[in-house]
Amino acid sequence: MVGIVLITHGALGQSLIDCAKHVIGDPVDNITAVEINGNVSIEAMTKKAAEAISKVDDGSGIIVLTDMYGGSPSNITKKLLETGNVYGISGVNLPMLIRVLTYRKKDMKTLIKKGLSGGSEGVMQIPLK
Numbered sequence: 869m870v871g872i873v874l875i876t877h878g879a880l881g882q883s884l885i886d887c888a889k890h891v892i893g894d895p896v897d898n899i900t901a902v903e904i905n906g907n908v909s910i911e912a913m914t915k916k917a918a919e920a921i922s923k924v925d926d927g928s929g930i931i932v933l934t935d936m937y938g939g940s941p942s943n944i945t946k947k948l949l950e951t952g953n954v955y956g957i958s959g960v961n962l963p964m965l966i967r968v969l970t971y972r973k974k975d976m977k978t979l980i981k982k983g984l985s986g987g988s989e990g991v992m993q994i995p996l997k
Contacts (some may be wrong), residue, residue: 870972870979871924872899873932874960875917875941879903881960883934888965896969898924904941914944921948929953929976931968931983933960957983963990 874881880902889896901919904913921930932952934941937958945956955976957964967986971979 869898869926870928870976871921871926871930872965872968872972873917873924873930873967874899874901874934875904875920875921875932875945876901876935876960877904877939877941880935884960884962884965886971887916887962891962891966892969898926899969900924902941904944910940910944913940914947917944918948921954925953929955930978931966931972932956933968933983934958935960945974955980957987959987961987963987 881903885896885899885901888971900920902917923973924930930959932945932948932954934945934956936942942958948954949956957980964983964987968979968983971982
């Protein structure tokens with residue numbers, strides 16, 4: 869099963885995982901979050917992120933979700949991407965995470981496509997009555 873790592877500013881990643889568990893109603897395995905903060909060096913945070921990736925890697929590939937492209941989480945992720953094994957998507961939100969969890973047994977190309985569509989389709993104006 870594809871491993872999932874959320875690398876985000878502060879506790880956002882763990883909060884999203886907790887929300888996903890609530891929505892799905894089932895235990896969520898092979899997923900972890902890495903909190904990035906300004907009090908630790910980039911090198912130390914990159915090492916922590918690499919350890920998190922190793923922790924959830926069962927050989928099926930890893931998808932890393934980050935909160936904002938261009939920020940420290942996505943810059944750290946970029947250093948850790950590996951063709952054929954570790955892929956990244958920026959702009960994580962709850963709909964994206966739910967979609968990735970739902971399709972994580974599919975191939976990586978499908979998983980990335982579903983994650984991107986879930987994230988973008990989850991952003992919309994709430995219709996008036």
